[in-house]
Amino acid sequence: MTAIRQRNGTPYPTLDQAEAVRDALGQYTGHTFEAMQETDGYVVRRRGTDTTAGTAGVATHCETDEGSPIVLRPAVRGHVGLLTWWLTGLALLFATPALVDTLVGLPAALGATAAQPVTVPIAGAMSAAQVALATVAALILAIASVRLIVAIFYYRYELGAEAICVQEGILARRVRQMYYRNARIPTLDAGPAGARSRDRNRCSLVRRRRRDWRGPARGHPPTNQRKGNHPGTHRTGKPVEEAAMTEAQAEKSDNVIATWSAAQEQPGGLRGRARMTIQTRQAQRVMRGRTRREGEGKPEIIGLARFATLMRWAWRAAERDDPWADWLLLRAYHAINENRETLAVLRQQAEARLEVMPNVEIDVAESLEPIQIPLDFSTPYGYMGAYLVGEFDNYARALLTARHVGLITKASAERDLHKGGHLVRSVFHIPAAWRFRGLTRASVRSKAEKAAEVARALGWPPQEVLDGTIRSPLAPELQSLTSD
Structure with a gap:
């Protein structure tokens, strides 16, 4: 059997770590393991296996000396x-x-x-x-x-003593293995349930100590006199001092197992939730856009979801050092910030109209039933587009309030709403013509004809963008394109 080591392939530096892994494997697999010393540390092996075998080999099946593995198929x-x-x-x-x-x-x-x-x-x-x-x-x-x-x-699933094998295919099977030693083993520190189990075990140990060494409970004979025990002995038959030392060592061993097992686990990926509240129909229409199918011959209007998808494609291309994708991210970043600032100024002007009437306080109208839309984007530009829609929503609320109280005419409100919506739609249409071309900064010169063709469709990026000296503040990190 292959020796069990750390995730990076090196032995455990101390004996306590190896023994903690040994005890955890023995508890959750039902087999006996032992910690053995090597030249540069300690490893864990199944007891009874050949210790002279090479440690770099990988088993190709799940069969063990104890018999055939358990075979499972879909029911x-x-x-x-x-x-x-x-x-x-x-x-x-x-x-x-x-x-x-x-x-x-x-x-x-x-x-x-x-x-x-x-x-x-x-x-x-x-x-x-x-x-x-x-x-x-x-x-x-x-x-x-x-x-x-x-x-x-x-x-076909085979549950062996050391690993689970998954076979895919009927004629030509592909075999994949997952060793139990690489799986996460639950410990006493794993989650609220583990904490409750640890606290419960600790409380029971305290109760036993109080009952065994601090005298009997009320109405019960002394513990050391039950079942023929002699005075000065524990209920296990051992001297009190020896029994106390044994239980203290067991508790310390449990804590070591829990601590090292939890320390070797890696935290999972981060997940969060984001929601956007929409209070006006105008902002909802801008956010949804219009597809060609819905338009019945009318041009497409890109909404927030489509904008986020196009920006995600450009983000992936920018990771591969595409200068046109970097140029697109840079233009979108500046356009979103500029149009957000413009909408903020327009909203302040609209709200200022509500404050000019003497002795009358007018609050900006709010929806009785606003809608909440969950946001889940893989790039920052999707969220930046949502910020732009939210700014337009606040601007629309101020305009509609001013129109309702008679401070502006209906024609003026509609003209201003169209102007604010155009600021959002103009940003959403920035990536409309972009397509992945497969060019990088290094291949622009070597593939001059293809680069010229892309330039005719999208234009030439500025020289600073082609050189890579200027990128968007929210540009992704460049990925290595070299292969082994």
């Missing part, structure tokens, strides 16, 4: 839909004679067409209705049977 009952189709085809096949009689009995041309004889190889002469129904039933049975067989036998 048939897990494919109710395929079973339903298979039973439907079988029922249609058995019901074909009755259905043929019903179809032949139809009046006029339908019955004559159904009763028309058709010669089938091997089967001979049959009615057209019988041939059609039998063909449909056979197709349903064949397709459902093939899909059911593939669903059941495509995956």
Whole structure:
């Protein structure tokens, strides 16, 4: 068996760490392990395995000396839909004679067409209705049977003593393995349930100590006199001092196991939630946009979701050192910030109109039932687009309030709303013409014809962008394009 080491392949530096892993594996796998010393540290091996074998080898199957592994396959009952189709085809096949009689009995041309004889190889002469129904039933049975067989036998799971093997395929199988030593082993410090278990164990230990060494509970005989124990001995039959030392060592060992097991685990990825509140229909229309299908011949209006998708593609290309993608990110970044500042100024001007009336206090209107839209983007530009929509939403609220109280006319409010919406849509349409071209800064000179073709469609980026000296403040890190 391969020796168990740290994640980076090096032995454990101390014996306490190796023993903690040994005890955790023994507890959760049911096998016996031992910590052994090497030249530069300690490793953990299964007891009874050959310690002279090389430690760099990787097992190719899950079989052990103790017997064959446990083989698991997907259950048939897990494919109710395929079973339903298979039973439907079988029922249609058995019901074909009755259905043929019903179809032949139809009046006029339908019955004559159904009763028309058709010669089938091997089967001979049959009615057209019988041939059609039998063909449909056979197709349903064949397709459902093939899909059911593939669903059941495509995956094969083998639970061995050291690893779980997953085999994919029917003829040419691909084998993947996950060793238990690389899996996360729950400890006493893992989560609230582990904390409660640890506290419960600690409290029970304290109660035992109080009962055993501080005297009997009220109404009960002394512990050291029960079951024939002699005075001065623990309930286990050992001297009190020896029993106390044993339990203290056990508690310390449990804490060491929990601490080192938790320290070796890595924290998971970060996940958060973001929501945007929309209070006006104007902001909702700007955020949704309009597809070509909805427009019925009208041009497409890019909304927030489409903008975020296009910016994600440009982000991926910028990671691969595409100068046109970097130029797009730079232009979008400056356009979003500039238009946000413009909308903020327009909103302040609209709100200032609400404060000019003497002795009248006018609050900006709020929606009785605002909508909340969850935001989940993979790049910062999706969230920046949401900030722009939120700024326009506040501007629209101020304009609609001023129109409602008679401070501006309807035509003036609609003109200003169109102007604010144009500031948002102009940003969303920046990546509309961008497409991934597969060029990098290093290949612009070597592929001059392709670079010229891209430049005719998108224009030449500034020389600072081509050199990489100027990038967007929110540009991604460049990924290495070299391969082994």
